[in-house]
Amino acid sequence: MTRDQPVNIVMIEDDEGHARLIERNIRRAGIRNEIHHFLDGGRALQFLFEDPRGPALNGPSLVLLDLNLPDMSGLDILARIKADASPLKRTPVVVLTTTDDRQEIQRCYDMGCNVYITKPVNYESFADAIRQLGLFLSVIQVPEPEA
């Protein structure tokens, strides 16, 4: 995953507990990349597209996205990232949410989501899933954002 520039992980997750558990389990999988955590969609979008340290202006990144956000739907963020004119349209997006509604899943993939993961309720499976996600993240290749 690391080449010239380290890949940043942007985590958009309104539940702080979930965020903490996700971070811990990713770290347990041996991932040491920086994780930027946002509790709402607005600030996340601002960081993604405008922040000098954000992915649009600064190196490759990977987005962990929850669909249930307080200020907007995760689908809106997904649409913004995957829009034709977006510099981040090749940035991998992992949707990590509680919903396992089939239509919702289909919609996410239609909109360009790369991986869709339902958070298991059972904590052991949850931790397991996140650790596996960490292992997965450690092997995938992430493209550079478009200039």
Place this chain on the structure above:
Amino acid sequence: MFHQLATLDRLDQRFGRTVVALVCAGFLAVLLAGAVAAYVMGRSEEQTDWVNHTFEVERHAGAIRLALEELRSARRGELLGLQGSSGASYAQAWAHPMAEIDTVARLTRDNPRQQAQLAEMHRRAQTLDRLMRSSGHGGVAGTAIGEPVRQQAAQAVEESAERVLSLEQGLLRVRIAKQGELVAIFYLVLAVAGTLLLGVAFASIMVILRYTRDLTRTRDDLRTLNANLESLVGERTQDLQRANDEIQRFAYIVSHDLRAPLVNVMGFTAELEASLKSLEGLLDEVERDTPALVGAGTGAEARDAVRLDLPEAIGFIRTSTHKMDRLINAILRLSREGRRTITPEPVMLAPLLVGVVDGIRHLVDERGAQVTIAQPMPTIVSDRLALEQILSNLIENALKYLSPARPGDIRISARQERGRTVIAVADNGRGIDPRDHERVFELFRRSGAQDQPGEGIGLAHVRALAYRLGGTIRVESALDQGATFLVDLPNQFSSEKDAVT
């Protein structure tokens, strides 16, 4: 609707009564007219007879005068010796007026005044005859002297005849007037009957027109009402559908949103447990190396906390969260079941039941129970998956709550009546207290001894499925008497949307 029907009934009754009354009135009018006509005709005929009679009398009375003329000429002829010129002798001529007088007398036998007149005339004729005869035999002198007397006598007879005639003419006038009156009465009656008939006809037409108008109005009302009713039912069904959809969505959202914090509770409990492990390790070391440190006071409290309180607390949190997890999953399953589209297809119940029983064969064998599927089983058009779930749940339930006192015996049967199929799952198990018959179908509610695992979801799920298939479910049971669950389903499933349109 009922109001309209009542109005119709009332209309019908009133219409029937009015029409009968009118027809009766019409018949009465015709009958009356006929009777009066018959009466008038009879009277008229009578009067005509009388008129004819009068004419007859008149004719004969006239004949008397003619006969008298004849008599006089016969007499004159005789006197002049012109016998045979008139063809008749005086004696012959004499018989003629007398016969006529007799005829008139016979004809007017009912009229005393005429009789009196005729008697007078008869007398005068006799006098005339005497004078005539005496003159005839008395010679010329007699003739010359007797002439004015004879003239007088003849005059008298003629006067009598005149009087008879005038009397009869008077009668004729009266009779003709009477006949005229009768004809007038006849026409009057005809007119009255005709008017009556016209009135009846008019009234009938009016009644029929009004009835038809009322009928049309009522029919229109009914049609509008019917249309309103249909749209009302449609609206209500839509409302229900919407409410149902809302509840389903609500349940779905709630269960999802409840899951999120639960993940945290369970997650951090796991983290806590992991941390506790390291604390326990530390405590083990301390106990081994410096037992005095945890022997008394805060040290002992810390040891108890690590060894007893914390594991206990974590244990409770775990069981509670697990339970909550199961409940949420149950709600989720129910709501998902509610959202699943029902796909009706012809389902043969017999093979379906065999499949269901085979699916839980291990449970049946484990409980040492016997499951009997009564033959024949009908085929119904419904959702196969939902039917399978309903029946497997009911059979599993029966297996779960068998009585230890006797070997389990579960019988499944079905009967069809009036477009519906009732499937009965009967067991000889521990039974359900009648007080709990409604409760057992509620979510998270159970009945009887709580010695079997379960959340109180199965029957709630079954009932929700039965409702979705357009059916109902009920239980017949008493404690320790076994239980029979009766699923009542339509033979032919029709979705709510079809029902509306």
